[in-house]
Every structure is written in C-alpha cells, then in structure tokens.
Amino acid sequence: MAILEFRNVTKRYGKVTALKNVSFKTRDGEFLVILGPSGAGKSTTLKIICGLVNPSEGTVHLDGEDITKIPPYTRNISMTFENYSLYPHMTVFDNIAYPLRAKKGEFTENQIREKVMNVARMLHIEPLLDRFPSEASGGQKQRIALGRTMVRNPRIYLLDEPLAHLDAKIRVELREEFHRIEALQKTTTIYVTHDYIEALSLGDRIMIYNEGELLQ
Numbered sequence: 001m002a003i004l005e006f007r008n009v010t011k012r013y014g015k016v017t018a019l020k021n022v023s024f025k026t027r028d029g030e031f032l033v034i035l036g037p038s039g040a041g042k043s044t045t046l047k048i049i050c051g052l053v054n055p056s057e058g059t060v061h062l063d064g065e066d067i068t069k070i071p072p073y074t075r076n077i078s079m080t081f082e083n084y085s086l087y088p089h090m091t092v093f094d095n096i097a098y099p100l101r102a103k104k105g106e107f108t109e110n111q112i113r114e115k116v117m118n119v120a121r122m123l124h125i126e127p128l129l130d131r132f133p134s135e136a137s138g139g140q141k142q143r144i145a146l147g148r149t150m151v152r153n154p155r156i157y158l159l160d161e162p163l164a165h166l167d168a169k170i171r172v173e174l175r176e177e178f179h180r181i182e183a184l185q186k187t188t189t190i191y192v193t194h195d196y197i198e199a200l201s202l203g204d205r206i207m208i209y210n211e212g213e214l215l216q
C-alpha cells in the first residue's frame with residue numbers, strides 16, 4: 001500500500017515561491033497526473049516527495065507517517081528523470097541492475113539477473129541488454145530509464161515528463177504501453193506532464209497546477 005499526502009506544502013527558492021500551500025492525497029495504486037505549464041511547480045513537487053528538496057512549510061506523509069525529514073535513500077520511492085540520466089559506460093543490463101547492486105549484498109547475481117530480465121521483458125528491451133545506451137534510440141533510452149526505476153519495486157513511482165523528448169509516434173506507442181505495464185497499474189504512480197492529451201489518456205485523476213498553486 002502507498003498513500004502519499006501533502007499537507008499545506010509551500011516551497012520557496014529565495015524570492016521565488018515555487019509551491020503555495022499545496023495539499024493533496026493520492027489513492028492507493030492510482031495513476032495521478034500533475035498537469036501544468038513550465039514553471040508551475042510540478043518538478044518541485046516530485047523532488048519534495050522523493051526528498052531531494054525540503055519544503056519551506058508543511059509536511060509530507062506516506063501511509064500516514066510523516067516523512068518530511070526522512071532522507072531520500074530510505075524512502076523507497078523511485079524517480080525517472082526527463083533526461084534519462086543513464087550511465088554511458090555501462091551496458092543497458094548494468095544500468096538497470098544498478099539500483100539493485102547499490103544495495104550491497106541484498107541480492108545475489110542470480111536474483112539480479114532474474115529481476116532485470118523480468119523488467120526487460122515487460123518493456124520489450126531484451127535485445128538491448130548487452131548494448132550501451134549510446135546505441136539505443138530515444139524511445140529505447142526512455143524504456144531503459146523506466147526499467148531502472150521499476151526494477152526496485154518501490155512504494156511509489158515518480159515520472160517527470162518521461163515522454164517529453166520523444167517524437168510523436170513513439171510518444172503515442174509508449175503512452176499506450178504505460179497502460180499495460182503491470183507494475184504501473186498496481187503501484188501508486190505520480191506522473192508529471194505539460195501535455196493535456198497525455199494527462200487525459202493516462203491519469204486516473206489529474207491535478208492542474210499553475211504558478212505554484214493546485215487549482216483543481
């Protein structure tokens with residue numbers, strides 16, 4: 001189970017107020033979309049959820065527990081960034097395995113292989129596992145980054161404009177695919193976009209942001 005709640009969260013960066021008194025609560029397992037123009041505070045919301053940024057005011061709760069001051073690495077929340085952030089010197093397999101190996105000793109190499117293969121199958125990137133990210137297309141890189149997010153089995157997925165840099169055809173394909181990925185269906189997912197078609201086609205619910213405010 002994972003229910004994420006913001007209670008009156010405000011975030012200031014110096015003189016800029018990126019979030020103004022934002023409150024919301026997810027439902028368990030839902031696909032919640034944050035829709036809004038550039039600068040609306042969408043990324044800041046995700047960064048606060050995963051703990052990369054601290055709120056200036058207000059609190060964040062996961063399943064009722066106040067996690068506002070808990071460090072990012074203990075939250076078990078997984079974020080995929082817009083720019084993929086893949087390691088260029090590692091194969092696709094090693095990129096996806098990275099979060100599992102980072103937890104030293106928690107998984108055997110056999111378990112890691114099995115988990116990576118499962119995710120690769122789900123995302124149709126098995127043929128790419130021995131290649132390097134530079135040998136993959138934009139759409140494939142996006143799937144690899146998604147694979148690295150999914151392999152951890154986190155409590156919540158955070159996806160920041162994951163389709164933004166892809167061409168229209170691949171965007172439509174991947175959008176359809178998001179509906180079919182079992183892990184995303186079961187796990188609470190918060191998805192950021194400025195594209196209302198994406199928001200309408202993916203979201204169980206949509207939060208509309210503008211200038212740091214949650215409007216609707």
Ligand code: ADP
Nearest residue numbers: 013016017018037038039040041042043044045
């Ligand atoms: P979005 O993701 O909706 O485009 P952001 O959350 O990235 O919006 O940014 C919201 C506001 O906060 C913008 O005005 C942006 O310029 C500002 N901002 C974001 N990050 C920083 C930062 N590290 N320092 C100063 N201002 C920032």
